[in-house]
Every structure is written in structure tokens, then in C-alpha cells.
Amino acid sequence: MEKGIIEVLQTEMLDFTAPVLINNLPSIDGLLVSQRQVIWGMKKAGMTSDKQFYKMLKASGRIFDYYVLGDMPLCGVMKNMGNNYILHKYLMPKGSFGNKNFKKSKGSAPRYIECKLDAYSEYMLEGINKNAVTMKWNYDATEKEPILLPSKIPNILVNLRMSIAVAEANKMPSHNLEDVCTSLKSYIKTKDIDKSIELIKVPDLPSGGAIIYNKNDFEKIYKEGNGSFTIIGKYKYDKSTNTITIYEIPYTTYLENIEEELESKLDKFSKEIIDYHNGSDKDGLKFELYLKKGADVNAVIQKLRKFTSFESKFACNFTILDLDGKTPKCMSLEDIYVRWIKHRQTCIENELKFDKDRYEKKLHQLKGLEKILNGLDKAISIIQNSETEEDAKNNIIEIFSLDKEQAEYFLTIKLININKGFIGNKIKEISNLESFIKDIENTLSSEDNINNIIIEQLEEVKKKFSKPRLTDIIYNDKVEKISNDMLIEDFTCTLILSKEGYFKKTRRYSETQKLKEGDQIRTIIQCSNKDKAIFISNQGNAYLLNLWEVNEKQPSVIGDYLLNILPLERDETIIGMLSTNQYKGYCVYCFENGKILKTPLKSFETKTNRTKLSNSLTDENGLVLLITQIENDTDIELTDCFGKTKVINTKDINEKASRKSIGVTVFKSSKKDWKVVSAQVIKQ
Template sequence: MTQIERFQDLPLEEVIGDRFGRYSKYIIQDRALPDARDGLKPVQRRILYAMYHEGNTNEKAFRKSAKTVGNVIGNYHPHGDSSVYEAMVRLSQDWKIRHMLVEMHGNNGSMDGDSPAAMRYTEARLSAISGELLRDIDKRTVDFIPNFDDSDMEPTVLPARFPNLLVNGSTGISAGYATDIPPHALHEVLDAVLMRMDNPDATVDELMKVIKGPDFPTGGIIQGVDGIKKAYETGKGKIIVRSKADIEPLKGGKEQIVITEIPFEVNKATMIKKIDDQRFDRKLDGISEVRDESDRSGLRIVIELKKDVQAAGILNYLYKNTDLQVSYNFNMVAIYKRRPTMMTLQTLLDAYIAHQKEIVTKRSEFDLHKAKDRMHIVEGLMKALSILDKVIKTIRASKDKRDAKNNLIESFSFSEAQAEAIVSLQLYRLTNTDITELQKEEASLKKLIEELTGILTSATKLKNVIKKELAGVRKQFAEPRRSVIEEKIEEITITREVMIPSEEVVVTVTKEGYVKRTSTRSHAASNGRDFAMKESDHLLFEGNLNTQHTILIFTTKGNFVYQPINELPDIKWKDLGQHLSSIVQLESDESILAVYPFENFDADASILTVSQYGQVKRSALKDYQVQRYSRAIKTMNLKKDDSMIFAGLVTKETELFIGTNHAYGVRFPIEEIPLTGLRTAGVKGVNLKDKDFAVSAVLLDAEIKQDLILVTQRGAAKKMRITEFETGSRAKRGVVMLRELKSNPHRVISVHGVTGGEEIILETAKNIRLTLPAANLKPVDRYSNGSFVLDESSDGKVLDVYLKQVKE
């Protein structure tokens, strides 16, 4: 017989949508999210039920984990053994679950993220408190459904005689939903359940008088009562979880930070490595050593500090930059009435209370039915004993057991069940003493039936039974709270002075971009001589600074580099420094203009910058204090072909002088340059002729007598009084500084302000370097071309001019 091939022509989006919808429904309802009633995901429920069903309970011996995993996979959960074993291991980890549901012998992992031993090596059994989750499951208290192959039955939910979802919390990710419910203290949750039962309208504020907030198995400090309250009211909220840390003094003026509790779900080994990386990467110079001293007696991490380092400041830095402090976000989603629901505290408690009412009702119905059945049998036995001789005569006259039962039913009106009990009675029971035992049993059964009937007919009695049983669980399993709750989230402030040990160093930056810090010992050993530098290079900045200070390095591309001194490479005086491009990324044609050191950025000062196209701008010094400085930061927004020629620190200077290549000079008050943000382009400072461009800028202070020295490409130099230039306004062409020559005119390389104690260094195209003391030049007027200090034809054109302060 030939098989007919069938196919359907369907749109792909329809098929994918339908299949993904089914898959999503499955993983939402039956995999990743916990049930609001027993707080368990299906795999967890199946593990606990399989262990219970196989008698692997708390009062019995441990059993190989592999056997349990095999039972779970074979009977209830047809998935990979690793997923089942991992879920089982998690239920046994006391740093992940507040009240362990599985007890395990052997290696069940660690807080360092170590994997547990294979399931063939470990042994497990249910914990005592798990017995409360499963108690009364055999009394038809919960619905059972066929397992995956219809060979057995499994529960849809456990009786859960304590509110497991709030006590142990849950975490999971499914399609479109995720859940994060933190664990809580058992006694607080039970108190909240009891309060809600007594007062079904109890508010979150009232409930929070007994349930203070989460209680993590790893302890720690929880900050933010407002976040807890919001989470309890809406299902979403944020708290801060902080490690418990103490500062202990050591000999020699040192201190150490000792951590004894860490945040929930934080990997201890990874956290310690991150702390040590702060030390290794020189982000935190105050730490000398990080040790993990944890053992069987408890967790202990020691952070040993260097001498005279403030431990409180280091701890604050670690709180802010490592997992010593983390934020925890409530996302209380659970399966409620077969749907994923965002749960509030009240709905969680109400779901549990409703579940318990159902459990106790079904259990009472089961027990009542059983008690009535037994009462019926007892009544039959008592009746039989009262006419014992007739009963025996009837039985003896019968052919077999069936005939005897029929004769008893016909002769004495016994029921089928009573007749079965009578014919099954052993001879030794046919004594006079048995009637008294039966009468006692009848009395106790009457009492039991009355009690159970009362529970089933009275809502108050039902509630009292639940309350009494919950109080029993509280008495047996309550543990002291582990996490401390603080009302406010502490604002962490970090000062660099606290973070970085104070050390005096010598900082140098060269024109070609080599930077380093050198210890004062290395500098003194060389007596400040034999500084390592390339022949073509020269020193742009040298200063005695502190490791708690910062330097700003300005570049020709309109950028600045924010460089804390403590993060500079520590290099000997006689060794070449580290190039700036290895610290931050620079463009290939980007070079350094100026370097300024700062102890802090609080001064009432500004940074003034000038571009080749004559743009000027000014920004407040405080704007230059940045938090992220792994790359160069824009300080002047330049046009495509423009470049920055000057960056100066304005403190009490009142005027700015700009000199141009075509020998024009303009002088105007700094007040004319408005204060703007970092990334602005500035305003026009000088009005340039065609092909002219600005070459230099000089800040002028009215209190300091200052002259200007100008150098041209032909090797001419001249000194002028600043009074040669009248103060005008911004954006003017200015006045000439040289007499105009028709052939081979002088072009200005630079203009520098001098007070008399400086040296002017000229560098030519033929690698000749000439030192010219500023005092050697006599002042001349604006129209003079000055005097030649180099011969252009033999020495080459002047390419660069810079100023060098003469050390006294």
C-alpha cells in the first residue's frame, strides 16, 4: 500500500508564532516560574515528591543522589540528568536557600562557584522542614495528574505546611517573564500569615511590623526600607545589599578590613579577585594584601591595608566598585491560578492562606470519611460481640467465607463491611475485654468526627487549626534573622585623598609625549641630572607633586587628558618614560601643548584656549574634574583643519595677547571671552588676513612686568615692551610687530611673555638647538625687525621655539 504524502501550505509567521506560543506557555507554567502556593518549580516539586515516594526522608539513612535523579527522570521529569541534579544540589546549598529542603553528604559546591561532586559520589535525603512541605500529601489534599507516560501519578502542588515561596524565595527566567523573590525569615513570614488571617485587610505598613524585609542565607546588611515597602506593595522594588565588614587595628599603625558576610548570590572567589585587581591595577594603592581566610567555622575575608591608609575610605570605594555591595531588584512573579502574576505581599499571603484552607479542608474530609468508616466497623463488632454465640453458630453453619458473610448480613442485618470485619476477626479477640476497647475507640471516634465536622462547617475552627499548625512549625523551625535591615540607603562619597596614599614624587612630561612619575629617592640619587629623553625631545613639564594630585595635559587636537598622578607609571629618573598614547588613545598627528598640575579643582579659575584660526574660549576649572578619563576629552570644538595652539590657566590674569604668523598682535581683556562649557568652539579672538594664522598667545597680569619676545623663521629675535600694544577689543586685526619686507619677509614662529629670568630655545630644520637668555635682548619698538641670532642659510629655518625657566 502506497503512503500518501500530506502537507499543509501555511505562512511561516503563523507556524512560528503558534509553536513559540506553545513553547512559551510551557516554560512559563511548567518550568521557570514557581507556584504561588508551594513556592516550587516543577523540577523541584518532582525531586521532593520522588524522594518522599521512595522513602528517602529525614528520619532514614542517606541515599545516593544518582538514584534519586534516576527516579525523577524515569518517573516524572524527562529531561537531562544535569538539570535535575543541579536543581537538587541548589536545594541543599545553605548559602543559596534559607531553609535547606535537601540534606546532602559530600561536596555540594561552594560560595566560590565550585561545581559539586558528580551525583554518583554524593548522598542525599529530605530535610526535616521538607517533611512539612509534603505532610498530608497521602490524604488526598492535593490534585494528582498522570506523569509524562501515564505510568504513574504526580502532584500538581505540594501541601506546603509553611509559606515556602517567601521563606526560600525564587529566581528564574522564562519567555517574557522573570522572577526574583528574595528569601525571608520563617518566623516573620508565619507571623505575617497569622496577622493576615486575623485581619484580611491588613496593610503593608501593618504587615511590615512583623515581616521586616528579606533575610538572606548569607546575611549581610540590607539598606532601603522604602524599596522593601514598594516591592511589597507593587511586586517591584530595589534594595541595597552590603557586606558585613569590620575594621580591625594592626601593629605599626596599620588597619585591616575583615568581611564576615557577603551579599546574596555573589561569587566569593570572583569578588575577592575583583578586589585584588583594584590593587594590582593601581586603582587602589592603599591595599597591601587580600586573603580568603574562610574555613568550616565561617566566612572571613581579610583586606590588609598599607600604613596610614584610612580603612573607612577604602571600604567605601570597595562598596561602590566591587560586589561587596550590590543592588537587589524585587520582581515577584509567580504562577497564580495557572497564570504568571506580579504578586504583592498581600496576594502572596492570601494565595498561601487559601491553599492552606483547601489543604486542611480536604485532609479533614479524608480523615472524617476514614473515621466514619471505622465507626461503622466498630459498631458492627460491638453488635457482634453482644450476640457472639449466634454469630459463631451462623459462621460454623456456613460453607465458606462468602457464605458466612451472606448469612451474617441476612440474619443480623450487618453491612458488607461489618460482615467482612467479623469473619476476619481472630479468635483471641473474642474475649470480654475487647468490648471495653471498642467502647473506648467508639468514644474517641465520636469525638474525632465531631471535631472534623466542626472544622468543615465552621470557618473559625478551620482558621484556628491552620494557625495552631503554623505556630507548631514556627516553634520547631524558626531561626534568628541573619540579615540586618537599615532604613536608609547610605550615600557613598569617595575622596581621592582617602584612596591614595600620600607620596611626594617628581612628575615629568616631554614635548614628544613621554610621561612618568619618579620617586624623590630616585631623583635625589641622580641629583636631578641625566634625565632620560630622546635627543630630539625636550622637557615640557617637571614638578614636585603628590600622588593625590592630578595633571591636565592639553593637546593640539583640542583635547585634554585627565591624569591622576598615582596612576602614572613609576619609572626611574634615568629611564625613558611611558608614552601618553599607551595610557590614552591619541591621533597620530596629535601633540602636547601644555601641562598643568592641580591639587583639586575648587579654585575660582578657568582654562583659556586659543586655536590657529584665532578662536578663543574659556571654561571653568571645575568642569575639568571628570569621573571617566580612559580617553582624551574634548576641550575645544575645532573646525576640520584647525588646531589648538595654546592652553593657559587663568587665575588673576586680566588680558590676553595673541600673535599671528604675519606679525600682527592683538591685546584685549579676558572678560570679553565668555565662560562656556567644555565642548564649545569659542568666539573669535583675532581677525586674520588671508593665509595668516595665530601662532602664540600670552596671558597678561597687570601686577607683573612682562615683555614679549618674538622669533621669526629667519632666525631673528626681538624683545618688546607690552606697552607697545594698546588694550583694544576682541576680534580685531591688531597692530604690526615687524616692519613688512617685500622679499623674503619675516614670518613669526612664536611670541613668548618673559619676566627676564627665562631662556628661549630655538630649534632649526638642521637639528641645531640654540639657547638665548631672555635678558640678553634689549627692548625695541614694534617696527624693528630685531636682530639675527641664527643664520637661516647655514643653520636652517627656525621650526620651533619654546621657553625654559632657569633654575636658581
């Protein structure tokens, strides 16, 4: 029987997609399914923080009651639960569990390392024995496991997680536990999410570093559930040895990445760095840069930020499974708070109901004892004279007006304790039990009362697990902007433009420049590598090119064909070249109709990084004979077709603000077919 593609997708793919989503996205307790199974499996096996360490291989074997994806993936999960991948370890490690700062540091084999549950995980389990959360059967219906942990700790924001599911992903940074608890308390009391965002500050990452604080970025992250922020590493400078030591790096990179990037961009650091050395060991990161005498330390740091992942972005995606445990949703901070509070309210209500049921059962049993207290002799006589245990129970129920549960409780008391002293003391508990039950009922009757319990628990969490911040906060106004002046090597270069449109930048000036056969030099300019080149075309366009982005050529090389490096139109050719950095001085055009246009170089300056400026030259003046730039006024000699010449100083030419202005007439004649045939700057 044939099936349509939609039907196949629905019946086949959805069955695959659903468990993948559930297994690879965190729930409101901040755990993936595999992490929850590790914590629960080790708890059930008694591998708690107060016990000895257990070989990971042995511990993983006890977790296979719940985990079915193989031993190697499981041990990988367990290593990440006990190393510096997260702020608060779920497992207490012994041995090498790997190091997040190094790409190849995967830790030792499971047979060599040991672990047990950390107190942090045990605290997340508190209340589970009071039916705080729903349990489900494991994969073969032999054991039960929790769908969620009670998690008094707001772990969803405290510990970092990154995971990918089918068409969904999650990437949530960790936050300082004390900040999260303070922020949550504020939200429970005020429902003011803006105040809570202010109190949570910014993420606190296990690798340290420093976060550049941008209010708009973090408002987007916390109000929309996605966005990114910038992290930079930390360094110290030793003046006595003229050495920079990097000791913390962004969470999103590895030290090997920075080393490889530095090696590939070593030419950018040639003015400042002699050598570098990775001296990292078990005590931490230690990547040393040995500087040349007089090197600018700040310039080195700016270049590291620009050319390596010493500065990098952390892209956030707060996609979490909703409280139903199966619906992925990109959540804002407020969404997370609302759901975590609802989860905790449900857990506390379940725990209180568990206690209430236990107290009510005990109270009911003791009320039966109260009825028997004044007839103990009779009760003993009934037991003695009964034929069977069942007869004794039925007779006690009938004589003392008890129910089955009360009678069974009385009959389980040891004979030696069936006396007025023991039973009297038991009955005294009735008033306490009634008081406990009333208190629970009062608590359950008000959401505010339950919220107060959550606030008290958050305070307890802070006292038990708070740590100082690892990641510093740098405010925007304190961060030096990366400028091109710091990053670009400065040297004098020579620019050569040929008449056939070949261009080259050479560091070594030479009187003899190789050209294509039959070609001639149109323009030669000496300038700085930090300048921009401006090319003027016959169609009135100007093209801007950053010289530091142009490869150097030797004088013995023809150069690059401009059509290959500039977005020229069809039949468009370059007729002139300028260079500038500060846009000082003027551009001077000389035309065959005897006009000269003097316009400030400032007219070529753009606020955006555009490469093409249209309307840079009017076509009303006819053919362009000369394009040159001047900072100081100079003489220009014009020669007409009849051999007559005229010299004019540029100070006598009025400045025009627009690049497309009509020039000023400086040379004219009434003769037929007259025109200017050459123009040149007279060198002083």
C-alpha cells in the same frame, strides 16, 4: 498544505512553551517541579531523615521515576538543595555539595557524596497521605506525583530561588522564617499588608552580608513584586596586623569576582593596600587586605564598595505560577499571602474531610456491631449454619438489618474477639467518633476556624525551624555615602591647552611641552587631580570635564584633540580653560571693545552632573582676548591697536552674577577702527 506564521506559532511553540514555564517557575509551595520530584521521589524510596545516608547516585536513580531530563542536571539540582545556595536545606548532605561563594566550587561527583531528606522537607510533605493535594500521573503513567506539596512552611518566601523560563523569570530572595511566620500571622488576623511588610523586615540571605534599608525600595518590591535592594559584604579590621579581612560577601557575586575586580582596579588602591591574599578554606571566607602604615580603613571600604562587587544589587522578580499551576503572574507580597493562605485552607479542608470520611466509615461499622451486640449467639449460629461465606453475609444482613459494609466488618473480626467484652469496648468508641465528626464539621463551617489552624501551624513551624538572621540590616542614615574625595587619588597636575585645541593633563611639570608644529600654548594651569576643568568655547558654551577621568600624558606627548573628548558643535573651538573644585574666586573675560567681565566661578556650578552649560558667554562684547581665573584681585594690562596701554585692578570691576552679562567698559577711545589687541595678567 501551507500554514501561516501565526498558526505555526500556536500549534508548535505553545506546546513547547507551556511545559517550560511550568518546569522553570516556582509554584506557591516555593518549589520548582524538579525540586518537588526530588523530595517526593526520596520520600517514596524511604530515604528519610531518620534513615542512613544514601549515595547521591543511588538516590537519583529512584527519582528517575518522575524526572526525565538526565542524570547530570538532576544531580546539579540535588546539590543545590543541600548546600549554602538556600537558607533551609531540603536535603541533608554528607560530603562536598559545592559552595555558592565560589565560582568554581561545584562539589564532588555524585558517586562520592551522600544525602537523605532533611526534616524541613518532610514537614513540607505532612498531610500528603490524607489527600491534602491533587496527584497526577508521572511521564509514563506508572507512578503518581503531587502537583504541589502541602507545605505547612511558607517556603515560597523562606528559601531563595532564581530561574528563567520562556520570556519569564523569577528571582525571589529568602527571608527569615520567624519573620515570615510573624508577618503571615498578622496578615491572617488583620489583613493589614503595611503592617505585614513592616514585620517581614527585609530579606535574609544565605551568604549573610548586610542589606542597606531604604523604605521606598522595599515598599516597591513588596507592593509591586519587582525592584532591587543593595547588599554589602562584611569585614573586620585587625589593628595589630593592620589587616582588613572580608568574611561575608553579597549573594549576587563570587569571591573570585571581587578578587578580579580588585586586581583590575589596583591603581585606585595604591595609597592604601600593600597586598591581598585569599585565605578561604572549609571553615569559611577569608579574604585579607594588607594595608600600608597610616592607611585610612574607611577609604579602603568605600573604594571596595565603588570599584568591586563587595557592594552589589539584588534585583527582585516575584513571578510565580498561580494556583492553577500554569499561569505565571508577577505577585506582590499580598498576592503571595492570599494564594498561600488559600492553598493551606484547601489542604486543611482536604485533610479534615479525609479524617471525617474515615471516622464516618468507622462509626458506621461500629453502629452495625451495636445492633449485633445483644445477639452474638445468634450471629455465631448463623455463621455456623451457612453453606458459604456469601450466605453467611447475606443472612447477617437480613437478620440484623445491616448493610454490606457493616456485615463485612463484623465477619472480619477474629472468632476469639466475638465476645461482649471486645465488642462492648469497640462500641464505646462511638461517642468519641461522633464528637470528632462534629468538631470537624464545626471547623469546616467557618473560615476563621481553618485560619486558626494555619496560625497554630505557623507557630509550630517557628519552634521547629527558626534560625537567627544571617543578613544584617543597615539603615540609610547609618550608611556613609561614597564620596569622590575618598575614591579619587589626589596629586598636583598641570593642564595644557593649545591654540589649535589640543589638551593634556600631566603629573610631571616641564618647561618644554611637545606641541603640534606651528601650534602655541594658550593656557597652562596647575591644579589638583580632584578638580574639574571648564572649557569656554567661541559659541558661548562651557564644557565641564572631571580631571580624575582624564588619562595622564607625558610632556613629550601632544595630547588629546578636544573635538574627540568634548561634544563640540560644528565650527566650535575652545578659546579658554579654567579649573576648580570648590568654585571659589572669579572668572575674568577681557574683550577687544575694552570691556571686562568679572563673574563668580559659582555660576558654573551645577547640581546635576551636566557636561555642557549653554549661554556661558555673550557675543555682544566682540572678540575675547583673555579668559582667566582669580581668587584674589590682580592687575590686568590692556593694550590697544595704537600701542597705548592701561592697567586696571579687578577690585575696581563690579561683579556680574550671570555668565552672559555684558562687561564693564574700562578702556575706550573715539578714534576710528579703535580696538584692544592684547590683554594679560600682570604677575605680582
